[in-house]
Amino acid sequence: MEKEDALNALAALGQETRLDVFRLLVKAGKEGMTAGAVSDALNVRPNTLSTHLGALSRCALVRAERDGRSIHYIADLATMQSLVTFLLRDCCGGNPDLCAPIANLFTTVSCSDTKGL
Amino acid sequence: MEKEDALNALAALGQETRLDVFRLLVKAGKEGMTAGAVSDALNVRPNTLSTHLGALSRCALVRAERDGRSIHYIADLATMQSLVTFLLRDCCGGNPDLCAPIANLFTTVSCSDTKGL
DNA sequence: TCCATAATTCGAGAATACTCGAAATAACGA
DNA sequence: TCGTTATTTCGAGTATTCTCGAATTATGGA
Known part of the structure; x- marks a missing residue:
């Protein structure tokens, strides 16, 4: 985003x-x-x-x-998740790899697997 | 929040x-x-x-x-994280337990452990 | 104390956003 | 086709927000 x-x-x-x-x-x-x-x-x-x-x-x-x-x-919620990822980009000292994957869990692991959003 | x-x-x-x-x-x-x-x-x-x-x-x-x-x-970033949690509250069919813990990872696992935010 | 620097508060003008009633569009059924 | 329901678009009035120059407060050093 x-x-x-x-x-x-x-x-x-x-x-x-x-x-x-x-x-x-x-x-x-x-x-x-x-x-x-x-x-x-x-x-x-x-x-x-x-x-x-x-x-x-x-x-x-x-x-x-x-x-x-x-x-x-x-x-x-995909847009919501992109927004969250964007907001926390660079939150770990300019190393987005630390946060971005976790942001992805919102939809890939939890939400879409349980109720399909 | x-x-x-x-x-x-x-x-x-x-x-x-x-x-x-x-x-x-x-x-x-x-x-x-x-x-x-x-x-x-x-x-x-x-x-x-x-x-x-x-x-x-x-x-x-x-x-x-x-x-x-x-x-x-x-x-x-603690406020940011509260905001994210709030926005995704009830995103799993009214079952916040599915999403909220994941939201917590933003600060508890990833960010605070690496650069202390 | 006096001056310079860092940041904030104040007041006003311009631009933007919100809400509403009225009118228009879209879809369905008789 | 005509009427009804669901929703959107239009235009205007009101309120809010953004930005700015000027003035003010706060701090530290000479």
């Missing part, structure tokens, strides 16, 4: 409604939730939520899948 | 200058850098930088240590 992508992702998550949306979708798992369901759950107006979902989509923290009239939004 | 703390930290890092500052301090290691050195390195005016350093300090991503006339700023 490049700096600009990380910056966009961090800015996206640094806003209360969007952080709530992302965490809700993380909990919802691979099925995700429709925009309407998120709107109801968080009590955010549909048009406002749509703006936020657009922001999360643009930086790939979330992806959209249309299903009939509804659109399911699903958290993309 | 609580949601509000995570939100503040994410908002702090979601701004280019502050992200640059934080990453620079991560690379600088436990010695940190003086405000002036950061100002020179990133080409940001001292008063503007001071505002950003204040923002990073307020959410504990950075801590300050005065040394004579200078003030050293040091990245606090």
